[in-house]
Structure formats: structure tokens, C-alpha cells
Amino acid sequence: MSILQGLFQGIGQVALNVAAAISPLLILLLIGQAFFLRMGAREFGTMLKGLVLTGVGLLLFLQGVDVAFIPVGEELGRTVAARWSPWWLVPIGFALGFVATFAEPAVQLLDDEVYETSGGAIPKRLILWTLAIGVGLSVALAITRTILGISLWTILIPGHLVALFLTRYSDPDFVGIAFDSGGAATGPMTVSFIVALGLGAAAFFPDRDPLLYGFGLVAFVLLAPILSVLVVGALYARKRRAIGDESRESQLPGV
Amino acid sequence: MDSWRETALEVTKATAPIAGMVVAAKLTLLEVDFESVAVVILGSLMALAGLVLFLIGARVAMLPFGERLGGALPAYGSVLLLIAFGALIGFAITVAEPNVRVMERQVNLASPGFFPEGSLVLAIVLGVAFFAGLGLLRTALRARLITFLIPSYIVLFILVFLAPPEYLAIAFDSGGAATGPLSVPFIIAFNVGVVMVLGRGGGVRDAFGVVALSSIGPVIAVLLLGVWLGGAG
Numbered sequence: 001m002s003i004l005q006g007l008f009q010g011i012g013q014v015a016l017n018v019a020a021a022i023s024p025l026l027i028l029l030l031i032g033q034a035f036f037l038r039m040g041a042r043e044f045g046t047m048l049k050g051l052v053l054t055g056v057g058l059l060l061f062l063q064g065v066d067v068a069f070i071p072v073g074e075e076l077g078r079t080v081a082a083r084w085s086p087w088w089l090v091p092i093g094f095a096l097g098f099v100a101t102f103a104e105p106a107v108q109l110l111d112d113e114v115y116e117t118s119g120g121a122i123p124k125r126l127i128l129w130t131l132a133i134g135v136g137l138s139v140a141l142a143i144t145r146t147i148l149g150i151s152l153w154t155i156l157i158p159g160h161l162v163a164l165f166l167t168r169y170s171d172p173d174f175v176g177i178a179f180d181s182g183g184a185a186t187g188p189m190t191v192s193f194i195v196a197l198g199l200g201a202a203a204f205f206p207d208r209d210p211l212l213y214g215f216g217l218v219a220f221v222l223l224a225p226i227l228s229v230l231v232v233g234a235l236y237a238r239k240r241r242a243i244g245d246e247s248r249e250s251q252l253p254g255v
Numbered sequence: 256m257d258s259w260r261e262t263a264l265e266v267t268k269a270t271a272p273i274a275g276m277v278v279a280a281k282l283t284l285l286e287v288d289f290e291s292v293a294v295v296i297l298g299s300l301m302a303l304a305g306l307v308l309f310l311i312g313a314r315v316a317m318l319p320f321g322e323r324l325g326g327a328l329p330a331y332g333s334v335l336l337l338i339a340f341g342a343l344i345g346f347a348i349t350v351a352e353p354n355v356r357v358m359e360r361q362v363n364l365a366s367p368g369f370f371p372e373g374s375l376v377l378a379i380v381l382g383v384a385f386f387a388g389l390g391l392l393r394t395a396l397r398a399r400l401i402t403f404l405i406p407s408y409i410v411l412f413i414l415v416f417l418a419p420p421e422y423l424a425i426a427f428d429s430g431g432a433a434t435g436p437l438s439v440p441f442i443i444a445f446n447v448g449v450v451m452v453l454g455r456g457g458g459v460r461d462a463f464g465v466v467a468l469s470s471i472g473p474v475i476a477v478l479l480l481g482v483w484l485g486g487a488g
Contacts (some may be wrong), residue, residue: 071295241331
């Protein structure tokens with residue numbers, strides 16, 4: 001296999017997928033421009049070019065993840081489980097989940113929007129680091145579950161109940177961010193890469209259905225960032241009470 | 256251009272740890288040959304370059320477009336229009352989401368004929384559309400997110416007990432499949448646009464939460480489908 005072949009293997013399908021995913025945004029841009037926005041030609045051109053750039057970027061990103069990260073994730077899961085012990089995948093899963101989150105496209109943009117809408121009250125990168133820790137822990141937990149063979153529901157249902165309960169203690173600003181961040185964290189990088197790792201680990205236990213256990217990872221990655229952001233929200237609320245609540249509303253932008 | 260250099264630097268910092276770990280793992284633990292190592296290194300660089308273009312495109316066009324579209328709608332003074340647009344965006348994005356198709360294919364491979372043709376995708380799409388509309392209703396009412404989340408979760412938990420167990424895994428997975436790297440930022444930006452125009456001191460509190468509801472929607476819809484098919488069969 002030549003290097004170029006390896007690098008661009010399957011890029012046609014990825015290109016089709018990206019084109020399909022970007023097309024509704026292009027259609028919305030046309031509808032929006034025709035009926036609601038009426039931007040000038042120049043601005044409309046910028047929007048159009050920008051959306052195409054987004055698509056091209058996503059294509060290269062997904063292709064890179066597909067050929068470089070996923071095969072290593074799979075091989076790593078199998079090799080580490082077989083050579084040492086599947087338990088080694090718990091810290092490795094934490095580390096990889098942690099660093100993978102920083103390279104997740106939607107997470108970067110979520111961080112942008114949080115910083116901007118809070119007018120800087122929620123510092124840049126706070127959400128990024130919180131999500132990274134959450135995803136890292138969720139991968140470690142999910143691999144532990146695979147090794148021990150615990151049922152998904154014994155963790156997921158109490159987990160979601162705890163999340164709902166934590167909203168009572170969290171600063172209200174963090175509640176929406178927390179529940180939105182589950183969707184942002186389950187992006188192409190984290191999910192495909194981490195699932196590859198988990199499938200590799202599940203392969204060590206031939207009697208367990210790899211599809212079932214590979215799936216569990218996604219549900220965990222969806223849940224854990226919700227919990228971690230809510231915990232930070234609760235700490236924020238405590239800190240705020242400690243220094244005295246000085247007219248919060250007026251600190252917010254767009255008022 | 257400054258923004259290019261800044262974004263490139265930011266992405267390099269964000270990607271370097273994972274790329275470094277992957278390359279290190281490849282070199283120390285796995286089978287090493289020149290070609291596969293070259294693919295891993297070049298592929299990491301490709302992902303890095305792609306993320307730079309993606310973020311620049313998103314910041315120049317996708318997010319501003321979402322915000323402006325959201326910001327243009329409240330002027331019409333119709334909550335229904337907001338809900339309809341929320342549902343339309345949810346519908347259009349999910350219909351085109353490749354992950355949803357991938358999931359349908361996987362389910363079909365695992366057990367052919369488990370879902371009547373097209374019903375899984377339809378359930379996911381309608382679930383997202385309905386709940387994205389609900390999300391916009393919540394923004395328009397300026398209700399607390401939890402007011403919408405708790406009833407949704409109650410319905411979800413009831414359905415978990417009613418639906419045949421083989422539907423549960425697929426249902427929960429569809430929540431993750433419906434949220435892609437384009438849809439999450441775009442939906443957030445759209446809602447931020449609405450909130451900025453509606454103003455009235457909502458800020459961060461109102462700006463987030465539509466994605467949350469949109470990812471519960473397909474779970475509920477697929478569970479409902481399971482109850483219906485399970486009851487019929």
C-alpha cells in the first residue's frame with residue numbers, strides 16, 4: 001500500500017457525506033437570503049465561500065481522523081488488552097478521551113459561543129477543559145464497564161437522574177451549556193476514535209457482543225460532560241454566593 | 256491575515272496532544288513500518304489543516320449566518336414562525352446527517368428487517384424536528400430549560416420501561432448520531448441570534464438548550480417506534 005493510497009483511502013465516501021451534511025445549510029442560506037436577510041452581494045459571497053470552506057475543512061479533518069487516528073485506536077485497544085491487561089485501557093482511555101476533546105470541532109465552537117454570549121463572564125477554555133475531563137472520565141468508566149460486564153442501564157439511568165438533580169445546585173447559566181455540551185462532545189473525533197478503542201477492548205472478551213459494548217461508549221460520552229459542566233456550575237454558584245450576589249443581570253450582555 | 260495565523264496556532268495547540276499521543280503509541284506499542292507511520296503522521300497533519308479551515312469557515316460564515324438568521328426572525332413577532340424555523344432546521348439537518356444513515360445501515364446489517372424500511376430515519380428526523388421546535392418555543396417563552404427537560408426525561412424513562420429492550424441501545428445511540436459537527440454549532444448560533452434580538456436580559460441562560468432537547472427527541476421517537484412495533488408484533 002502506497003502512502004498516498006493509505007492517506008486518501010475512502011475519501012470519496014467522506015466527501016459525499018460532507019456534501020450531504022453541508023447542503024441543508026446552503027439551502028437555508030438561499031432561503032434566508034431570499035426572504036429574511038437580503039445581504040449585499042459581497043456579504044452573501046463571503047457566507048457562501050465560508051460555508052464551502054467549512055465543508056472542505058470538515059472533509060480533510062474527517063479523512064485525517066479516519067486514516068490516522070481510528071486505525072491506531074483499534075490496534076491500540078487490541079494490543080494493550082492482549083499484551084498487558086485490559087485494565088491498562090482505563091488510564092489510556094482517560095488520557096486519549098481527554099486530549100481528543102480539544103480537537104473536537106463542535107467543542108471548539110461551543111467554547112466560542114459560551115465566551116461570547118457570557119460577555120467573557122465565563123472564561124475562554126473553561127468549558128473546553130471541563131468537557132475534556134468529563135469525556136476522559138466517561139471513557140475510563142465505559143471501558144471499566146466493558147471489562148466488568150455491567151449493564152448499561154445501571155449506570156446511564158442513575159447518571160441522567162443525577163444530572164437532573166444537579167441542575168438544582170448549578171448556576172442557571174450553566175444548565176443549558178451542560179446539556180448542549182453532550183451533543184458537542186459526541187463529535188466525529190471523540191466518538192469514532194473512542195469507539196475504535198472500546199471495540200478493541202471488547203474484542204478481548206469474545207463472549208460479549210462488540211456492537212453492544214462499542215455503543216455504550218457513545219452514551220457515556222453524551223452523559224459525562226453534562227455532569228462535569230453542572231459540577232463546575234455548582235462550584236460557580238457557591239463561589240458567587242460566597243462573594244455576594246451583586247446584581248447578576250446587569251453583568252450580562254445583550255440586555 | 257491575522258485570523259488565519261491565530262486559528263492555525265490555536266488548532267495546532269489543540270491537536271498536538273492527541274496527534275502526539277497517537278504517533279507515540281504507534282511508534283512504541285504497535286507494529287511499525289515506514290508507510291503506516293507516514294500515513295499516521297500525514298493523516299494527523301491533514302486533520303489539523305482541516306480543523307483550521309473548518310473553524311475559519313465556521314467563524315466567518317456558519318456562525319454569523321446562524322446568528323443573523325435567528326436574529327431576523329423575532330421581528331415578525333410570531334412565536335409560530337420561530338418554532339417552524341426551529342423544526343425546519345432540525346428536519347433539514349437531520350435528513351442530511353450521514354451518521355443517521357450509517358446507523359440505519361449498521362442496524363440493518365445486525366438484524367435485517369428489524370425496522371420497516373425507512374422508519375428508523377423517519378423517527379429520528381421527526382424526533383429532532385419536533386424537539387428543536389420545542390427548544391425554540393422555550394427560547395421564545397424564556398422558560399427555564401429544566402421546565403422542558405424534566406417532562407421530556409419523564410416520558411423517556413417511562414418509554415424505557417415500555418419499549419422492548421432490544422430497542423433501547425439503538426434509541427440512545429440515535430441521540431448521539433443526530434448531533435453532528437455542523438448541526439450543533441449551527442443550531443446554537445441560530446438560537447443565540449434569536450436570544451440576542453429578544454434580549455430582555457436572558458444572555459447565556461436562554462442561549463443554550465436547543466441542542467439538548469434536539470438530542471433527547473430522537474431517543475424518545477425511536478423508543479415510541481419500539482413500543483409501537485413491539486406492540487404490533
